[in-house]
Amino acid sequence: MHTDARTLDNGTVLEGDLCIVGAGASGITIAREFANTLLKVLLLEGGGFEFEQKLQDLYRGEIVGQPYFPLQAAALHYFGGTTNHWAGFCSTFDPIDFEKRDWVPHSGWPITRNDLDPFYARAHQVLELGPYKYDAADWKQNDPERVPLLGDSRVVSTKMWQFSPPTRFGTKYRDEIVKSPNIHLYTYANVVEVEANEGLSAVQSVRIRTFEGKEYRARAKRFILCCHSIQNARLLLASNRQAKTGLGNSNDLVGRYFMEHFEMPAGELALAKPESTGTKLYAMNGLGGPPRGELALTAAVQKENRILHGTASVEAGNYGDEVKSTFQFIDTVMMNAQRAWLKGGKKGPPPIAKALAATAPRTQGPQRFYHLTTRQEQAPNPDSRVTLSTERDALGVPRARLDWRVTELDKRSIRTFYQLLGREMGRTDTGRVQIRDWLLSDDLTWPSFISGGWHHMGTARMHTDPKQGVVDSDCRVHGLANLYIGGAAVYPTAGAVNPTLTLVALSLRLADHLKG
Ligand SMILES: Cc1cc2nc3c(=O)[nH]c(=O)nc-3n(C[C@H](O)[C@H](O)[C@H](O)COP(=O)(O)OP(=O)(O)OC[C@H]3O[C@@H](n4cnc5c(N)ncnc54)[C@H](O)[C@@H]3O)c2cc1C
Numbered sequence: 001m002h003t004d005a006r007t008l009d010n011g012t013v014l015e016g017d018l019c020i021v022g023a024g025a026s027g028i029t030i031a032r033e034f035a036n037t038l039l040k041v042l043l044l045e046g047g048g049f050e051f052e053q054k055l056q057d058l059y060r061g062e063i064v065g066q067p068y069f070p071l072q073a074a075a076l077h078y079f080g081g082t083t084n085h086w087a088g089f090c091s092t093f094d095p096i097d098f099e100k101r102d103w104v105p106h107s108g109w110p111i112t113r114n115d116l117d118p119f120y121a122r123a124h125q126v127l128e129l130g131p132y133k134y135d136a137a138d139w140k141q142n143d144p145e146r147v148p149l150l151g152d153s154r155v156v157s158t159k160m161w162q163f164s165p166p167t168r169f170g171t172k173y174r175d176e177i178v179k180s181p182n183i184h185l186y187t188y189a190n191v192v193e194v195e196a197n198e199g200l201s202a203v204q205s206v207r208i209r210t211f212e213g214k215e216y217r218a219r220a221k222r223f224i225l226c227c228h229s230i231q232n233a234r235l236l237l238a239s240n241r242q243a244k245t246g247l248g249n250s251n252d253l254v255g256r257y258f259m260e261h262f263e264m265p266a267g268e269l270a271l272a273k274p275e276s277t278g279t280k281l282y283a284m285n286g287l288g289g290p291p292r293g294e295l296a297l298t299a300a301v302q303k304e305n306r307i308l309h310g311t312a313s314v315e316a317g318n319y320g321d322e323v324k325s326t327f328q329f330i331d332t333v334m335m336n337a338q339r340a341w342l343k344g345g346k347k348g349p350p351p352i353a354k355a356l357a358a359t360a361p362r363t364q365g366p367q368r369f370y371h372l373t374t375r376q377e378q379a380p381n382p383d384s385r386v387t388l389s390t391e392r393d394a395l396g397v398p399r400a401r402l403d404w405r406v407t408e409l410d411k412r413s414i415r416t417f418y419q420l421l422g423r424e425m426g427r428t429d430t431g432r433v434q435i436r437d438w439l440l441s442d443d444l445t446w447p448s449f450i451s452g453g454w455h456h457m458g459t460a461r462m463h464t465d466p467k468q469g470v471v472d473s474d475c476r477v478h479g480l481a482n483l484y485i486g487g488a489a490v491y492p493t494a495g496a497v498n499p500t501l502t503l504v505a506l507s508l509r510l511a512d513h514l515k516g
Contacts, residue, residue: 002178004048005189010214013205016042016184018514019220021191021206021235024081025500026486026507027226028169028177029126033511035180042218043183044208046190046227047078049170054211054394058190059231061400062389066450068260068404074454075228079187080170082228082454086500088166088287090127091159092120092134093495093502096299096309097377103306104409106257106380107493110464110473119505119512126504127164128172130291134160136281139291146281148293149314149431155301155424158281158293159311159497165288189216192397194223194239194247194483202481203247209395222514226486226507229258233386233459233489234400236477248460248477253470255386255459258404259378259494260452262310266439267372267418269314271431274366282314282370294375296496297420305420307413309496310376312421317371372433375453376417377494379409386459406450415439455499460489475510486510 018034020027023045031043047055055078061071068074075082093113100108121132133139136148136158148158177183186208193207195217205217225232233255237246246254271277281293294311302309378384384405388398415435422433438447463469466478471490477483486507488499495502 001181001183002185002187005044005186005208005216006210006212006214008214008216010216012216014042014184014186014216014218016040016218016220017222018042019044019206019218019223020226020486021224022046022081022226022228022231022486023079023169023177023185024076024226024228024487025083025169025504027224028080028173029123029504029507030224030226030486030511030514031177031183031185032126032173033508033515035176035183037182039182041183042220043177043185044189044191044206044218045079045185045187048187049079049174051076051078051084055188058393058395058397059400060393061230061402062391063402063404065384065403065405068402068452069454071230071400071402075230075456078170079174080168083167083169083500086166088127088164089161089498090129090164090501091161091497093497094159094299094309096302097493097495101303104308104379104493106382106468109492110462116502116505116509119508120501122508123501123504124162126167126508127501128167129162129164129501134162136160136293139281139293143280145279147279148281149277149279149295150424150428153424153428154298155420157296157298159296160291160293161497162291163288189218190395191218191227191235192238192395193241194225194235196239196242196247196480200243200247201479203483211394222482222484224484224486224510224514228487229456229459229489230386230400230402232485232487234388234397236460237386237388238397248470248480248483250479251467253382253461253468256382256384257380257458257461257492258384258386258402258456259380259458259491260404261455261494261496261498262374262376262378262410262414262450263453264374264414264447264451265371266312266374266414266436267422268317268434269370269372269425269431270434271368271370272429274368277430278366284313284315295372295421297417301420305416307416308377308379308409310374310413310417311496312372312374312417315371315373316367317369372418372421374414374417375496376410376414377496379407380458380461380493381405381407404452406446411439411446453498455488455494457488457491457494457499460485461492462490463492474513475506484510484514
């Protein structure tokens, strides 16, 4: 069932068993798990079914610290959330990503890769991916030309990726949600406060406000915040009438440990014998294309060198190309073009695919030259954080203030990655790696831009100890009996790969926990 919240009477109180705030990848995944059950699910979405500038402006925020994408361009505020323009790159976190690594402060999840495996397999269906297989050998079987580079190396491995069409949750799952008799979807229902009981031990209601000045409440037995990492933190921090520092924040952890993935051009690869080593395994064939590999360092080598986890995408190119970072490449202009393309009936190739095609090699004969683009986790850092700005949005909620920080370990890890990759390529005479100047500078200074992947993680991290994490291993906020967080905000560390497959898996796990 669907209701436009603007049509409700002022002061209405909605009642349900489960209240999900935010209808993006996480919120829609959890809601679908309860479709056609006896539970009454309230799904509160701040936006409508289409992009609207006025609503999107609620995401505008302040950037201090490292320069970052404008917050109103880095996530989308309408039904379907940021999946309305995600690119669909999916891969799994590796076992090492969940481990406590003594060289990575604050690392270690309270769950393992094995715990997530069954949920990853289910998440594949949600995201319309292929078989749940990530071993390069699995994908080589169909095509002998898809042979991994450095296949038997103990240093370098191939990390496989799969591509969602990409699934746009807002269009793919809209009918299912709206037709489900027990899911009550409210659009234009912006939650502006989470309200607890007197003892601050459980949530009683959430307060909703519209641009028309109406206010409602939603009451339920359990609440799940699925507003994306920055907005989840903002909402908890702004719920500060009863708890001065914000709800769930008695240990000053909400908003801290904000993490991104570094996605930056960092080197070039020239194959020594393109005739024998040319392989299509790493080729990108547009959005939604077949699986492909990226180069990575094995877990053993990460441990020996005490570095973070990263991969390098191998993009066919030409010597002397100007290679752009994601920061420069998918900028606001590109996103506006993408949106116009979606609205205009998808005529011609999508703008992102067009841009990728423009980078395709122009030379004849075996491909010799490749650009290497880093994709690396950043170390969790309590000083990298979301707080509240002094400026308020049109609904009276303080805007988010992002202070993104990077560390020496982050850059040293990228540099070591390329040095080890280069040595291994040279030792085996597979090819030669040229490392970009900015990575080699002695003082470990960064270039003027540091490009992220539009991935927001870690503002409500998971830890069994309330002094070290906002949520427990079930994604329940410590100290609040019935409040849960859905999405990448709960990641204690970011892994090397894009976040959505893992956050959908975690959302399915949370839904199963709540069913229990
Ligand atoms: C350009 C771009 C490309 C990307 N490409 C990839 C990729 O290739 N692979 C990948 O894994 N990830 C990618 N991502 C990231 C991916 O989109 C996110 O990881 C994913 O959408 C996050 O899911 P979520 O449910 O946490 O948040 P969202 O999908 O953003 O959903 C949050 C929902 O909450 C609603 N909401 C927010 N605040 C409130 C409130 N106060 N009250 C009510 N509702 C509220 C929003 O309107 C929204 O619908 C990309 C992101 C961008 C920007």
